[in-house]
Amino acid sequence: MSFHKKLKTLIKQALIKIYSIEIPNENSINLEIPNNYNYGDLCTTAPLIFAKTLKQSPLKIAENLCNELKESLKDIAEVNFVAPGFINFKLKEKAFAEILLKFQDNNIIEKVPSEEKQQILIEYVSANPTGDLHLGHGRGAVLGSALVSIFKALGHNVLSEFYINDAGEQMLKLGRSASTIYFGKESSNEDEYPKELIEKYVVDLSAGLSEEEITIQVKEKILEKQKQILKACKVEFDSWISEKQEIHDSGILDQTLQELKNNDLVYEKDGATWLNAIKLGDQRDRVLIKSENQKATYLMGDLAYHKHKFARAEKLINLWGADHQGQDVSLKLGLKALNKNPENLTVLFLQLVSLFKDNEEVKMSKRSGTLITVEEVLEEVGADAFRTTMLNTHVNNRLIFDVNLVKKKDDSNPVFYLQYAFARASGILRRAFEDNFKGEKAFTSLTELEEFSKDINNLTFAFININENELIASKNLLLRLEFFNQELYNSAKNLNPCNLLNYLSEIAGLFHSFYAPCKAINPENKNLSLARLCLIQAFRNVMKNGLEILLISAPEIM
RNA sequence: GGGUCAUUACCUCAGUUGGAUAGAGGACUCGGCUACGAACCGAGGUGUCGGGGGUUCGAAUCCCUCAUGACUCACCA
Numbered sequence: 001m002s003f004h005k006k007l008k009t010l011i012k013q014a015l016i017k018i019y020s021i022e023i024p025n026e027n028s029i030n031l032e033i034p035n036n037y038n039y040g041d042l043c044t045t046a047p048l049i050f051a052k053t054l055k056q057s058p059l060k061i062a063e064n065l066c067n068e069l070k071e072s073l074k075d076i077a078e079v080n081f082v083a084p085g086f087i088n089f090k091l092k093e094k095a096f097a098e099i100l101l102k103f104q105d106n107n108i109i110e111k112v113p114s115e116e117k118q119q120i121l122i123e124y125v126s127a128n129p130t131g132d133l134h135l136g137h138g139r140g141a142v143l144g145s146a147l148v149s150i151f152k153a154l155g156h157n158v159l160s161e162f163y164i165n166d167a168g169e170q171m172l173k174l175g176r177s178a179s180t181i182y183f184g185k186e187s188s189n190e191d192e193y194p195k196e197l198i199e200k201y202v203v204d205l206s207a208g209l210s211e212e213e214i215t216i217q218v219k220e221k222i223l224e225k226q227k228q229i230l231k232a233c234k235v236e237f238d239s240w241i242s243e244k245q246e247i248h249d250s251g252i253l254d255q256t257l258q259e260l261k262n263n264d265l266v267y268e269k270d271g272a273t274w275l276n277a278i279k280l281g282d283q284r285d286r287v288l289i290k291s292e293n294q295k296a297t298y299l300m301g302d303l304a305y306h307k308h309k310f311a312r313a314e315k316l317i318n319l320w321g322a323d324h325q326g327q328d329v330s331l332k333l334g335l336k337a338l339n340k341n342p343e344n345l346t347v348l349f350l351q352l353v354s355l356f357k358d359n360e361e362v363k364m365s366k367r368s369g370t371l372i373t374v375e376e377v378l379e380e381v382g383a384d385a386f387r388t389t390m391l392n393t394h395v396n397n398r399l400i401f402d403v404n405l406v407k408k409k410d411d412s413n414p415v416f417y418l419q420y421a422f423a424r425a426s427g428i429l430r431r432a433f434e435d436n437f438k439g440e441k442a443f444t445s446l447t448e449l450e451e452f453s454k455d456i457n458n459l460t461f462a463f464i465n466i467n468e469n470e471l472i473a474s475k476n477l478l479l480r481l482e483f484f485n486q487e488l489y490n491s492a493k494n495l496n497p498c499n500l501l502n503y504l505s506e507i508a509g510l511f512h513s514f515y516a517p518c519k520a521i522n523p524e525n526k527n528l529s530l531a532r533l534c535l536i537q538a539f540r541n542v543m544k545n546g547l548e549i550l551l552i553s554a555p556e557i558m
Numbered sequence: 559g560g561g562u563c564a565u566u567a568c569c570u571c572a573g574u575u576g577g578a579u580a581g582a583g584g585a586c587u588c589g590g591c592u593a594c595g596a597a598c599c600g601a602g603g604u605g606u607c608g609g610g611g612g613u614u615c616g617a618a619u620c621c622c623u624c625a626u627g628a629c630u631c632a633c634c635a
Contacts, residue, residue: 045577168635287633298635325562326630396563420597428594490574516599
């Protein structure tokens with residue numbers, strides 16, 4: 001059990017003992033680092049939070065709680081309370097050593113308890129197979145893959161899926177556009193994609209193909225390219241699902257329509273088939289089958305697809321561009337009519353990505369052919385910087401992707417700050433052993449360090465007999481490391497990998513601040529050296545795990 | 559007209575179920591390498607958290623309202 005969990009449990013038990021109330025789990029107890037070092041090392045606002053429930057003044061609760069905790073925590077912390085209802089903990093060396101000990105093991109992630117495990121399907125990117133991926137897709141790809149990874153890390157069963165929209169009008173448009181090029185005809189430019197966007201896919205085709213065959217072959221080439229680019233961003237999917245084959249041709253679509261009919265929600269009018277959406281609470285009825293060609297609308301396909309998804313997972317997460325937000329209401333109402341709980345579907349709407357280059361916005365338009373692709377940007381900045389930039393802004397906020405900034409290899413670029421901290425920490429550990437290998441004044445070896453790190457009493461050496469600056473820097477780092485699991489959990493809860501990324505930047509900063517005054521390799525003081533190497537090891541463990549989850553590389557050498 | 563999202567330092571952005579004096583990076587000034595990696599550290603000041611109202615012990619955070627901006631409200635996908 002982690003130190004936080006232990007402390008929270010003790011607080012919870014104290015509350016239960018004093019007030020005989022029910023507290024289901026320790027997650028309702030918060031722990032924070034006080035914003036002023038003098039208050040203590042950790043604090044909780046539990047008295048403020050429970051004041052309403054307990055109908056007692058927060059200060060009184062704090063006093064009672066404090067008295068109770070003083071006894072149970074006497075080995076690991078001093079406890080005091082202060083108005084309006086904070087409880088502050090000043091940790092003893094033993095407590096710090098206990099935290100440090102937990103991080104010696106590479107396996108630091110606390111998975112969710114088995115009863116909270118969920119089957120989650122995350123659908124993202126889902127670009128039309130009609131051209132290159134643009135930066136909007138890139139944002140979805142990075143964010144989606146990070147979310148998948150976060151949920152997997154916590155122990156959920158996750159399925160990541162790319163929905164190939166290969167069933168509608170846009171495929172015909174692709175076919176027309178590709179055929180124009182294939183047959184060397186003059187483009188009408190009406191209702192066709194600009195030649196420069198797709199001509200690179202209309203190559204190496206055998207002679208004598210029909211328009212339908214051309215469409216299929218070009219689509220496959222485009223898909224292959226999309227897969228390749230996504231892989232270059234470290235984005236891979238468990239499942240690629242074709243709208244045409246698996247939703248339309250498989251009969252799922254017809255079944256779904258029939259189900260709606262059975263529920264008496266469908267009628268015919270003006271040659272079209274309508275969903276009686278008003279009855280479900282929508283502002284107007286919606287067409288399911290078009291009068292013109294008796295083909296399914298996007299809504300119909302989407303309902304069928306989501307029914308198919310719900311058959312495979314209990315919780316669905318979609319990442320859509322903000323321009324699709326109009327679909328949200330009717331989809332959810334339709335799902336309700338299909339006896340699926342819309343609350344189990346969360347749609348994240350990703351706001352626009354604007355590209356800046358040389359201080360000017362690069363306007364993107366598919367129509368005019370001025371589309372900046374993921375491939376181009378990726379080539380310029382690399383996958384790690386690309387991912388970090390995409391993750392650094394909350395989904396709900398417009399993202400400004402400044403190529404000049406992202407390309408810079410200095411501290412204005414957050415990815416280097418993170419990676420440098422990791423490489424620096426790795427360098428110290430490497431160096432500590434290298435000296436040993438060279439047969440110079442060996443003060444440690446890997447096995448010696450391992451043995452040392454197993455004894456909790458040894459680990460206290462990092463916190464005793466050192467000056468104030470070194471002590472504060474060491475404590476600041478370690479205390480924040482202990483929040484790793486909470487940040488991971490929050491990222492999942494808020495569907496916001498940004499939380500985790502910010503946290504990693506923070507501990508990178510704390511590591512750098514620790515590094516400056518705290519010399520680790522010091523043959524004069526072997527115990528301190530070894531204990532500090534353990535702290536550095538702990539930092540590396542957290543950073544490595546965090547970067548791996550976000551699919552950003554953790555280089556030992558830069 | 560209806561809906562969704564945003565508005566935080568000069569710039570780009572964070573801000574953990576409402577908590578102690580609102581943060582980071584860049585930009586600007588100064589200091590720190592014969593030094594475990596200076597791609598780093600330390601110091602310096604910057605805010606009507608878009609405006610206004612409300613909820614309460616306490617609001618950047620919750621509610622209402624106004625302003626500004628983006629997106630959206632099709633038998634397109």
